[in-house]
Amino acid sequence: MSRTAGREPRRLTRWWRRRSLRTRLTVIAATAIAVSVFMAFQVASELLDWQLRDTAENQLRADSRLLATNAERAGLAQVPLPPYPGSGPLVRVILPDGSTRTAAGQPALPPVSEPAGRVAQGGSTDLMESNDSDEDGYLIYTLRAGDGAVQVARVVDDSPVNQFGFGMLLIGLFCVVGGALVGRTVARTGLAPIDRLTVAAERVAQTRDLDADIPDEGGGEIRRLIRSINDMLAALRDSRQAQRLLAEDAAHELKTPLTSLRLNVELLIRLDRRGNLDSALPVESRTRLLNDLGAQVTELSTLAAELTDLARGDVSDENTELLDLADVVVAAATRARSRVPDIEIALDLTSVWVSGRPAALQRAVLNLIDNAGKWSPTDQPVQIRLRAEDASAVLEVDDAGPGIDAVDVPRVFDRFYRADSARALPGSGLGLSIVQRVVDAHDGRATVARSARGGALLRVDLPAATPPAPIARRVAGEDSGVR
Template structure:
C-alpha cells in the first residue's frame, strides 16, 4: 500500500510538472520567436531605407544572443562544415539586397549561410503582400530567421541567428526535465511518508480483523482517533464487533436455555419409554400392568412428544428471527389481529374472543406480527376457563403515534413479582409449571415487539386475570385514517 501510494503520488506530480513545464516552455519559445520576428520586421523596414547592406547593418546592429560553439564540427551537416571551414562562423546578422528577379545584388558577409532562400518567396511577385518571414540555413539545418520585404526595385532580406535561442530553449527544456524528475522523486518520498502515517490506523484495523479471524475473539476494540474516513471505518468495525458479540452471546444463551429446557421433557419421555419397555419384558413372563396404567403412559408419551414439538418449533422461530429477519412492508395491524383471532378461535373453540380494533397503519413484518398476536391469544386462552371471554382491543394512542394492543383474560392472573419476567425466555411462574408450555411464547412476543421498536408489559385485567399490553409505533400515513370508527367482531 505504501509503495502504491508513493508511486501514484510520484506519477501524479510528474504528470502535473510535465504539463505545466512544457506549457511554460512552449509559451517561452513562442514569445521568443514573436519578439525575434518583430525585431526582424523592424530591421527589414530599416534596411529598405538604406543605400547599401553595410549601411543597413550599421543602423541596426545590436548585441544578440550568444552564438553556438561552432567548433563542434562533427555534429554539423556536411554543408555547414564546409561553410564553417571556408567562410568561418555565421555572423549574427546578415543583410542582402535582391533585384526584381530575386537574385542577390549586394550583401554583408556570411550570406552563403542563408542557403536556398533565394529566389525570393512568391509574395515578392507583382501581387505579393510585401513581407515574409521564414527559416534559412545550409541544407536542412536551420541557422537563421529571415525577413524579406519588397522594395521598389526588388527586395531586402534581413537574417538573424536562431542558434542562441535554440540553445536557451534546450537548456530550459533540460532544466524542466531535471526539476520534474527531482519533484517526482521528492513527491514519492513524501507520499511514502504520508501513506505510512495516514494509513497507520488502517493497519491497526487490519491487524485487529486478522486477530479476530485467528482467535475468534469478538471483544476486540480499536482506538478511534479523529473524524476522517478511517476513523469512521474503525467506529463501524467496533459497532460490528459489539453486534456480533451480542448475537453470539444471545446464541449461546439460547443454546444453554434450550438444553436446560429440553432436558426435563426428554428425561420424562425416556423414563416412560423405559417403563413401557420394562412392562413389555414382564409381559413375556406372565406379569402385566393394568390397562389404565398403560393408557396413561401412552397419553404421557403423546403429551411429551407434543411439548417437544412445540418447543422445537418455537426455538426455530427464535433462531430464524435472529438470523433471517423478515422484511418490513406497509400493513394495517387491525387486519393482522383479525387474522390471528380467526386462527385462535379454531384452536380454542371453548373460548370467546371479543375483538375491537381501530385502523393502525405501520411498516412491519406480517409473519412476525401475526405470530406475536397469536401467541398472546394462545397464552390468554390457555389460562382462561372454558366459556371465558378473552378481550382483544387495538386502539391508537392520544398522540396518534402508537398502536396499543390489549389482550385480557379471565384466568388467575400474573403475580406482581412475576410480571417483569414473563417475557423472558423459558421463564415460567411457579403456578405455571404444572401447565403445558415451553416458556418461549411470550419471549417470542417480546422479540417481535422489540424488532418493531415497541414495548410489551404485563398487568392485571379488570376481571382479575392477566392483561398483556403491546405498544408499537405507527407510520405517518395513519393520519388519513384517524376518525375512522373501530370495528368489532
C-alpha cells in the same frame, strides 16, 4: 484484432487490482509528478520559444529600420553593406528591378519570396517570414525602403529551447524518482495503522478472542474504521453471549420434560420386559401415563419450534407489506380455536392498517391468545380488542385469570421466564419473548397491566399506516364496526 484490443484494458485492470495499496499509491504519486513535470515543461518551452522569437523579431525590426534609413539617404544601389563578420544578422537589399545586393562573405539567403517581392513593389510596408525549409531555418523581416526594400534575417536557433528541454527532462526524471520514493514513504507511513489493524484482525480471527479490542490510533478515516471494527466485535460478543445464554436456558428447560419422558418410557419398557404390564398398570393408570407422555412430547415439540424460531435471529424472511391488522387477528384467533377447541374468544376489532410481516404478526397474536387462554377460566372468554389510537394501532388481549404479580411484570417478556404460579402449567416461557421480538422488529411497544376483570391485560402498540386509496375511500364512507 478488436478482441485483442479489448483484452488489453481488462488485463491492465486485473493487474492493477492485484497490486497492493502501497504500490498503487506509489505509482499514482510518481505518475502525478511525471504528468505535472511534463505539463510544466510544455508550458515553459512554449513561453521560452515565444520569448526568444519575440526578441529576435524586435531586433530584426530595429536593424531593418536602421538599414532602411541609410538606404533612403544613400540610395538602394549605393547604401554601404559592411562585410559579414561571421555571425549576427544577414542583410539584403531588393532593388526596384528585382535584383538583390548582399553583404560580402555572408551565407546565401533563400530566394526572395513572392510576398516579399510585393513589399518591394509597394504592395505592403513590411513582412515577417519564417523559413524552415532549408537545413538552417531563417527568420526574415522585409521593410519597404525607397523604390525597393531591405531585408534583415537571422538563423533560427533552437538550441536554447533544446538545452532547456534537456534540463527539464533531467529534472523531471529526478522528480519522478523522488516522487516515487516520497510516495512510497508516505504510503508506508499512512498505511502503518492499517497494517497494525490487519495484524490485530488476523490475531482475532486466529484466536477467536472477541474480547481483544483493537487499539484506537490514527485519525480521521483510520479512527472511524478502527471504531467500526471494535463495534462489530462488541456486537459479535453480544451475539455469542446471547447464543450461549440461549443454549444454557434451553438445556435447562429441556432437562425436566426429557427426564420425565425418559422415566415414563423406562417404566413402560421395564414392565413390558417382565410381562406384567397389564397387571402392574391398570387401564386408568396406563391411559393417564400415555396421556402424560403425549403431553410431554407436545411440550417438547412446541419448545423445539419456539427455540428454532427464536434462534434464527430475525423475525422472518418474508417481505413487509401493507395489511389490515384486523385480518391478522382474525386468522390468529381461528388458529387458536382449532388448537384449543375449549377456548372462547370475543373479538372487538376495528380495521387498522399497518406495515408489517403477516406471518410474524400472526404468530405474535397467536402467542398472546395462547398465553391468555392458559389463565382465563373456561366460563370467561378471552377478549381481544383492536382500535386506532392517535397514530398507532392498539391491540389488547384481556383474560379473566389471576393476573400478573407486580414482581413478575418487569420480566414477563424475558426468555424462559415463568412465574412461580405458572410452572405447573404447560409452556416453555418463550411465547411472550417472541411477541416482544416481533413487536420490536415492527418499531412497536408491548406492555402488561391488570385488566378490569382482574386478569392480565397485554397491550401491543404498532405504528399505523395509511390504507390503500380505494380502501381508504370506502372506509371513509362507512362506520367502523365490530368484527
